[in-house]
Amino acid sequence: MKFANLPFLSKLSVVSATVILAAGPVRGAPLDAVRWADVPLGQPGQPDGLTADAKGNIYAASFTLTSNFQPPFNNNIYVWNPNGQLLSTTPLPSQAVPLGNVAVGNTFYQLDVWNGDVLEYNLPLTNLSTPTHTYHICGGFASLFSGQGKFCGLNAIEIISDGKLLISDNGASNFGQNQGNIYYLDRANSTSGIFFSNSALDPLGFPPFGVNGLAFNHDKSALFLANMSTDTIYKLDLTGCAVSCLPGNLSIFAQGGPIDGPDNIDFDDNGLLWVSSGQKDQVVALNAQGSVVQVVGSFGGLSSDGAPIGLLQPSGIVFSQGNIYVGNESNPTLRPLNDPINIWESTSVRGTKYLHDCTDLGCINCGT
Template identity: 30%
Template sequence: MRRLVMSLALTAALLAPQPAFAGQPSVGVVTNFGPNLAAVCPMPEGIAVDPTGNLYASSFAFKPIANICVENRSGQIIDVIPVAAGKAGVASLLGELFEPSQGLYVLDFADGAPTNGRLLRVNVQTHAVTVVATGFQAPNAIAQDRHRNLYISDSFLGAIFRVSPDGATTVWIQDPRLMPQPGGSPPFGANGLAFDRNQGYLYVATTSDSKIYRIPLEQDGSAGPMQLFASGAAIDAAQQTTEALHGADGIMFDVHGNLYVCANSAQHPAPGLPGEIQVLSPDARLIARYDGLGQHDLDFPASLVFHERALYIANLALDSGGVNSKLSILGVPYPGLPLRP
């Protein structure tokens, strides 16, 4: 049975008493949120939230139609949005981002073949789906800068693409370190993306080698030299931990600059379902680890999104083939960094 483990020196700072908010979960506690999604949105990978608190969970389905489940703040499914496949014949939805003026952006991994990946925009009222950009192989996560440019990680090409508001798509950066690394598991390269508060750096998780890099956003919009921010192996060696950043997947900052990481394959301690939420301080120390107990155990957490004092998590449930597909909720001490420009 896994439990919350925290660095003693920072326990008081991170879990100091906070003002109570109605309906907010207890800080540090992970519980299931809403129903099991296996029947309607199997293997939820992406997650986004709109300003009213509705959640959008995208299905990594490999089906002719992949669904996006919409859950309200009570965890009830209030809508199901079907997304039809493109030329690949199957749709497999990954990262999402909700922009109020545009709707819901979602990435379609399709079948993982070259050029079949798509960036889509969904009207959540009408269910209309617009193809914004194509030509990706393994589009995985989305971030947005203050100029409304979208940044798309491609886990197989070792690249991050930039898509301008008019749909023009360019390779922002491509680097061998963003490729799946030999012998690494899960075998994905560039994955979760997040800008820091000042949008001076774009952070990217590399899943196969359990690392987080950061890339300067230069004044002209180009990518600066990529820098290593955190390495799971280095953290384990320095802090006497295990499984740090194992399977680093979705990432997101809180307002104090702490980076929340879906470590989708971490087992601490084993046995148990794979995955936990790990928190890195601004200086890249591992300061907190969160997991649920019993039926609330996280199961291959892939993506996360803040809303108020809650962190919502999509459980891909990869090892079970989606049987345990679900969302989870974690009470957090501080709100998330706003995503919108």
């Protein structure tokens, strides 16, 4: 979760003006991040959570706020085809601030972290699409300002094998919200509640957000969770999913090393878990034992149009049709004050243009 007004994306395949990058599956050859596609100029950038549909289309929602952290906000959902061609730009409701999303068949679910809602859309998205249903989970960040409702910081969303949606709540220790949770949403009867809560999910360090990314292994027997503040990937065993999934044992899957400030996570077809390691400007691949088998990316400065070269605070990540797509968030609030991103932002005209206006999408060894 990143609550600031300065993010952009990048992937292991890149989109310019907000970068998304994409990476091919491990085949023995070194991987690197390449630019893949761009958010339209003049439109809100800083896309965060990424997802893909069965056709290989890539979805990202902008994450922009107002200077006083109050609505109306201006955010969009963007969709690109597998070739990086922009298919649609869907304006979000002016009260919404988006983060994670997921496509399920002909339905698209978008988290609204401001209101603590899940917005449901029919696919395909167009410039006229509006939510067909809104599921209220909790009070969101709006509750901190209104004093109404229970705070939550909804971040990532995935569908579980029993048909429910699971949603991470990363807390926000910089706002005095020190508990992380996993919520469920049962779409069949529009009910929701806490699926799993444990102190391991809490924000306990820097950045001040706890459980962010969620990903299921291929047989859906376990849910993997990334705690951004403790540099830890957890494995949560699941039981009873033939009827209704229940949480089981929680264990540490991987911790530290190149995993620094992990954000979103996703599995590829080879069973490798790819982790956006935001504080190190890298993407890390873990095998079934939790060992690091691939470290991809670095920040190479800015291109002539102000977009990042390589990875800078990678955030959203999704595997689709042989590639890993990653979003460069470049959010200064997620880095220490003496970090080059913050120095650049405060002292450089080029740095300001880069962080505010230029966001790209990219790909790592796409097509190889």
